[in-house]
Amino acid sequence: MVLVLGGCVRSTKGTVLLVGAVFFVVAFIGLVFNHLDSWGLPASTKPASHRVNVVPGHPITPSTSNAPAPPLSPPFSESTAFQHIAELRQFYLKQLRKPSIRPDDKNYRPWGAFDWTLPENPRWTQRMGESLCIIDLDDRPFNESQQIFGPDVMTWDDARNVHGLSLGILNHWLYAKIHGYKYYYVAIDGYKDRRASWKKPSIMSKILREHDVCLYIDSDAIFHRLDLPLEWLLNYWQLYPESNSLAMAVDPDHEWNKDRFNRLYLNTGFIVAQNNPTTYNIFDAWQRCPDEGEPYPECTQFRLNAPGQPTDQGGFGTFVRYSFSESIRELPCMEANGYPESDEGCKGQFIRHLWTGKKDQIKIDVGEQVPGPFLEMFHEQFKEEMDTFYMTEKTLMRKGPKAATKKRPAENMGKGSAKGRWP
Incomplete structure (x- = not known):
């Protein structure tokens, strides 16, 4: 069907x-x-x-029944x-799209193909639920037709006008629903003297305090394998709070992706953050990086975009990561960055980042996940549940994330539900 x-x-x-x-x-x-x-x-x-009763020596006559007619x-x-x-x-x-493995299952073999294997003694053995959060933030309204906050429901009937970045946001929310994670969308304010992307450390720091693990993901990046729990990936990458604070993927090997020390940048479009004291020290240093004076006087050059010069990513990669190198994990570009069609050597096996495919290729990738009417069904549900995850930056900073949003409505599990059990 x-x-x-x-x-x-x-x-x-x-x-x-x-x-x-x-x-x-x-x-x-x-x-x-x-x-x-x-x-x-x-x-x-x-x-x-239409049954008949057959009695020897008597004519065949239809039987009658007083049974009630079936309900219509x-x-x-x-x-x-x-x-x-x-x-x-x-x-x-x-x-x-249910979770296909447990957080500590030894192997992940999607559709019986490939074979990714966990290291020994995985740290995460249970589903984390809403103690793990996924964060979207942006200063753009995305409120036009066929956009995520627009007046109508996105539909493949109008595929040409469906907004690519809006599909990325829907992918993040949908992945959170599948696995029971907490999802947040923060409408941020802009800066007067620097790019709005510099809001990442302050926003993540505020939200992380009410969770164990949080991850930020750009709107042009997606969860490629909806069935794969994030806890399994945390084990696979060995991202544990006692030994790690932040994790980001390495960028493709090009000269324009390197800092002044000839080292490849870490892409700040996908960030995994652990709730431990060092993480907040990193966020504080990163947030103050483009300010005048300490801790990094030369970081002001990264306030705004310039050819070959990223902003928050440039400041983080040139200064901040060298101050906290033991607490920052580099993830393989092949697994957590890029996409196959880019021909950059980064295939995005788990997390895809469609830097140059945000208008077209992202439609194909997300369209395969939510084909036909499912796009309309889930975008409609997304809009209906906005008060459970959408908040402004001012409200977040004043109240905190949980107080700024309503509690998620109980799921209508139906008969035969396996809620709380693994398949």
């Missing part, structure tokens, strides 16, 4: 009508067979109203169709 929907349904109204029709037919057939089963008849036997299915309506859309969302989250 999902294949049919993925290939045929485009508009929201079409989704509603077709989904409702399919479930109406399935429900009707189910009622018929349930009725047959209630008479104890095999599937090939005729219904009871409720009439189709858009309200019942939306009920089934909720069920389809749950099917996607709990079955189609």
Whole structure:
């Protein structure tokens, strides 16, 4: 059924009508067979109203029954169709894209291919739930048509105008929902004298205090393998709070990606932060880096973009990381940066960063994750649940992350749920 929907349904109204029709037919057939089963008849036997009683020496006469007629299915309506859309969302989250391994499973073999193996004695053995958080932040409104906060629902019917960076944001939120992590979107204010990306350390520092691990991810970067728990990756990369504070991926090997010491930058578009004292020292030094004076007087040159000169990434890579080298882990570019179509040698096996594919290639990657009507279904849910994750920078700084957002609504698990258990 999902294949049919993925290939045929485009508009929201079409989704509603077709989904409702399919479930109406399935429900009707189910009622018929349930009725047959209630008479104890095999599937090939005729219904009871057509049975006959055969008695030797007597004519054959039809039997009669006072059994009540089977209940009729409720009439189709858009309200019942939306009920089934909720069920389809749950099917996607709990079955189609559910976590495929435990945090401490020895091997990850997606679809039986490849073989990534954990080191001995993994630190993370249980799902972290909302003690792990995923952070989006931006000073752009993204409020036009076919954008994440726009007036309408994103749809593949208008694929040409679907906003690439908005798909990246939806990917982050969806990954958090699949694995039960806490998701935040922070609408930040801009600076007068430097690029808004310099807000990363102050925002992450504020949010991390209420969680064990938090990660920031650029809107043009995505979780490539939705089924893979982040806890497993923390074990794979050996990112543990007792020995690590921050982790970032190395950039592709080009001269323009190197600092003044000829060392490749760490890409600040994907940051994993552990809640320990050193992390806050790093964030403080990084935030003050472009200010006049100490701790890094020459860091002011990285306030704004220039050809071959990144901003917050340049300041971090040229100054901050050398002050805290023992606490910062470098992740392989092959695994946590880039994408295959870039031909840069960084394939983004786990985390893809589509630096030059943010308008087109990101649509293909996310489109394969949320095909057909699922884009509309989940974007609509994203907008409905905004008060559980969206906040302004001022509200965050005044209240803290949890107080600034509402508690996530309880999931409608349905019958036969395996909530709290691994598949």
